[in-house]
Amino acid sequence: MNMSNLNYRIHSMDGVSLAKVRSEATRLAILQAAAQVFKISGFESTTMDAIRDQAQVSKATLYGYFPSKEELFIESLLYEAEVEFHRNLVFNHSDTTDLKSHLMNLAQNMIRFAYSPNGLAIRRLLISSAKNPELGQLCYERGPRKGKMAMLALLQQAIDEGQLKPHDPKISECHLRALIEAEFVDILYFGLNQPLTEEWIQAASQRAISSFFTIYTA
Template identity: 85%
Template sequence: MAKVRSEVTRLAILQAAAQVFKISGFESTTMDAIRDQAQVSKATLYGYFPSKEELFVESLLYEAEAEFDRNLLFNPREIPELKSHLVALAQNMIRFAYSPNGLAIRRLLIASAKNPELGQRCYEHGPQKGKAEMRALLQQAINEGQLKPHDPTISECHLRALIEAEFVDILHFGLNLPLTEEWIQAASQRAISSFLTLYAS
């Protein structure tokens, strides 16, 4: 029972933090504001999350996992239209990775390189799972003859790089470029077409 209550409290804090960060942004948000929103004591808040940085990362990962459609990434049934599936996946990845929150979490991790535990935890909760599911998707396409035989560990890296190729300067240089749906859709088509030129059967 105590474990159930513990998880309920943790989720309540994560939900409260996500709401406050959305309204105020990372820099302006205080732990006191999150404590008030979650209606917990300061000791309880810091018992679960020792720093604002850690809580920010965990709240965004929680929100991303709650909102992300896992069936878009990997469906155990046969994939009849691989290109359409990959294009939809690319669009979904770009929308999250280059949203204000997506950029904020990645920039925070870059700035917090001196805290490898934070980066490792973020990787294990987010990218590591996504990479594994993407490799499974590519392996399934290989098994079905839609892609050439190859090592999906390598092609997964190529696929992610192509998907982000037109947007990565926004992350690294803080460029204020409008992320329009037209750009996302066109860039996704270009990325997947390039990928399939290399790997399609």
């Protein structure tokens, strides 16, 4: 598309549509600026004023989009992690021909994402901000809820096809997540500096999925 056509389309948009585009562009600029500042200064040392200066927006504009530094921190991490999340946590609802291998791949990707620097930073912030339930709800809706719904659909399909014995997939989905993370939770809760090797991820995923199948197959 050449620039004249693009300009024509932009100027042909109604006021509401154009305002929406501009609003999203401003929000994206703030998120990108915040991600840069947080990387350099860390969460504790970063100020909203520094982010405002980096984004080149007014204080009113910044707080209009993000009322608190905590919310902006989570949103900026989720923004950076969104592509990785969708790439790594792909749920193909029809891919039950080799359910065990499919769950193995999902388990490995879930571990890589959850225990990446971004994943750990988000979860540790949520733990330290337990008195702010709105922050947890925001994070849940943006990421984990989508994965949960997709996993429930996958497990229900496997039940319908007879690959898993009849049960409530809401329960088995919780069990599956717990098994996948069982060997790694100390890293999160105690801040252990344990290297997350591919060998460990693959072996732990194998153990988790084997245990799951022991419970949920006839």
